[in-house]
Amino acid sequence: MFSSLKSVIAKIGHNFIEGVWHLGAGGRLFFYILVYLGESIRRPSLIVREIYATGVLSLLIILVSAFFVGMVLGLQGYNTLQKYGSSEAIGVLVALSLVRELGPVVTALLFAGRAGTAITAEIGLMRATEQLSAMEMMAVSPVGRVLAPRFLAGVISMPILAALFSMIGVLGGYFVAVPLIGVDSGAFWSQMQASVDFREDIVNGVIKSVVFGIVCTMIALFEGYDAPPTAEGVSRATTRTVVYSSLAVLGLDFILTAFMIKV
Amino acid sequence: MSDNIVEINNLSFGYKGRLLHKGINMSFPRGKVVAIMGGSGSGKTTLLRLIGGQLKPVKGEVKVDGAVVHEQGREGLFNLRRKMGMLFQFGALFTDLSVYENVAFPIREHTDLPESMIRDFVMLKLNAVGLRGAHNLMPTELSGGMARRVALARAVALDPQIIMYDEPFAGLDPISMGVVCNLIRRLNDALGATSIVVTHDVHETFSFVDYVYFVSQGVVVAEGTPDELRKSDMPFVHQFVHGEADGPVPFHYPASDYKLEMLRG
Numbered sequence: 001m002f003s004s005l006k007s008v009i010a011k012i013g014h015n016f017i018e019g020v021w022h023l024g025a026g027g028r029l030f031f032y033i034l035v036y037l038g039e040s041i042r043r044p045s046l047i048v049r050e051i052y053a054t055g056v057l058s059l060l061i062i063l064v065s066a067f068f069v070g071m072v073l074g075l076q077g078y079n080t081l082q083k084y085g086s087s088e089a090i091g092v093l094v095a096l097s098l099v100r101e102l103g104p105v106v107t108a109l110l111f112a113g114r115a116g117t118a119i120t121a122e123i124g125l126m127r128a129t130e131q132l133s134a135m136e137m138m139a140v141s142p143v144g145r146v147l148a149p150r151f152l153a154g155v156i157s158m159p160i161l162a163a164l165f166s167m168i169g170v171l172g173g174y175f176v177a178v179p180l181i182g183v184d185s186g187a188f189w190s191q192m193q194a195s196v197d198f199r200e201d202i203v204n205g206v207i208k209s210v211v212f213g214i215v216c217t218m219i220a221l222f223e224g225y226d227a228p229p230t231a232e233g234v235s236r237a238t239t240r241t242v243v244y245s246s247l248a249v250l251g252l253d254f255i256l257t258a259f260m261i262k263v
Numbered sequence: 264m265s266d267n268i269v270e271i272n273n274l275s276f277g278y279k280g281r282l283l284h285k286g287i288n289m290s291f292p293r294g295k296v297v298a299i300m301g302g303s304g305s306g307k308t309t310l311l312r313l314i315g316g317q318l319k320p321v322k323g324e325v326k327v328d329g330a331v332v333h334e335q336g337r338e339g340l341f342n343l344r345r346k347m348g349m350l351f352q353f354g355a356l357f358t359d360l361s362v363y364e365n366v367a368f369p370i371r372e373h374t375d376l377p378e379s380m381i382r383d384f385v386m387l388k389l390n391a392v393g394l395r396g397a398h399n400l401m402p403t404e405l406s407g408g409m410a411r412r413v414a415l416a417r418a419v420a421l422d423p424q425i426i427m428y429d430e431p432f433a434g435l436d437p438i439s440m441g442v443v444c445n446l447i448r449r450l451n452d453a454l455g456a457t458s459i460v461v462t463h464d465v466h467e468t469f470s471f472v473d474y475v476y477f478v479s480q481g482v483v484v485a486e487g488t489p490d491e492l493r494k495s496d497m498p499f500v501h502q503f504v505h506g507e508a509d510g511p512v513p514f515h516y517p518a519s520d521y522k523l524e525m526l527r528g
């Protein structure tokens with residue numbers, strides 16, 4: 001009884017220490033990446049290449065998802081609003097939901113699943129096949145050559161993807177509300193224009209997506225760089241990227257919203 | 264200038280309290296091809312990583328061109344590494360770059376040469392390893408032997424003073440093995456470099472190296488020219504050179520008495 005209790009406490013302690021160690025190692029890697037950012041910015045071709053891999057290749061899944069999310073918002077929103085006789089406000093509901101919350105959050109979750117896992121797997125395999133060691137032996141820093149450009153690409157891509165998500169989502173909502181249900185087109189757009197505030201809604205959404213971009217890309221990079229050089233190690237690291245990114249995005253979304261919203 | 268470009272003095276290294284090397288001494292004279300041989304897990308590759316500064320010794324030192332490797336800062340270490348080229352066991356080619364771009368990688372990273380000159384250098388190195396015609400291929404399109412030769416071209420792209428080879432013959436067919444042996448010797452002599460070859464392939468290695476160190480259980484157990492070692496009557500060297508299953512290196516992993524264990528059921 002006593003020994004099993006002791007082993008449970010030891011396991012909790014071990015996991016806690018492991019967690020703190022990982023946080024510290026992640027923080028140190030983040031610092032190194034910041035140190036190498038200047039060097040990366042001077043080589044824009046590397047960043048453009050990574051923006052293509054992380055951003056452009058994620059476009060399809062982001063845009064298709066956005067259209068469906070917008071259509072669902074249109075349907076659900078109309079269903080509720082018509083009970084109160086304000087179905088013209090459907091444009092406002094769709095736009096605010098997307099710009100404030102769903103745009104940054106769903107984009108970040110899809111980004112973690114599509115681009116984050118790709119980054120982790122690629123870097124993990126580069127480590128497993130000694131490509132990063134080879135770089136070090138050529139007096140080239142893997143942090144500067146491999147990680148920093150990917151970090152910048154992730155941080156640049158995320159707000160653009162979130163903006164596109166919101167835009168296509170609004171079109172999805174319009175498609176359901178106006179041609180299918182018959183809400184007045186003028187009311188849809190004019191109420192949206194009148195109610196969506198640039199500073200309060202759009203800028204706050206962009207701030208969220210930049211923060212999510214930093215967090216999701218950093219988690220993907222760290223998990224790949226820290227992955228044990230085995231097939232199992234890379235596979236676990238890829239899973240951790242999705243799990244940690246999703247939890248971090250949802251948790252941070254609450255914290256950021258709490259700071260941004262005026263109650 | 265010392266005659267030895269690399270010197271290992273009283274080097275000890277280990278992981279988690281277990282010592283892998285216990286006071287190793289080796290020297291690598293300029294212009295020579297030196298082999299480090301030993302069984303699997305004897306720490307041969309770790310020695311290369313210690314020379315390259317990717318690991319720090321517990322005790323002792325590695326000197327490269329007179330500089331103590333583990334005392335160098337980041338800049339100093341990178342300056343030392345610019346004098347080195349390393350061929351990894353499976354090539355470690357960058358899989359997202361073509362053969363041409365792999366060989367051009369260190370040139371692009373460390374020089375500001377115009378593209379036309381980079382092309383000349385890359386083609387020169389690829390020609391030296393016989394793969395000029397494969398410059399457009401991707402690493403996934405190469406056989407093991409070809410990948411090793413491309414990695415060799417990349418390792419010597421900047422004409423290093425020291426070339427390190429980690430198991431260059433692993434998994435190669437006899438023809439590729441002969442080609443790689445020949446290339447190591449030819450490149451070393453053409454560049455006036457020093458080559459350190461980590462391997463356990465006795466016959467191929469003895470045919471082209473100048474000097475051999477045998478490592479076992481963390482220490483250098485024998486050293487000499489290939490001719491001296493062929494004639495050696497040291498039990499370890501004899502077992503290794505003739506590929507005998509049992510001897511000073513036991514066939515069985517330490518275990519309790521077999522008969523007793525079977526009787527216990």
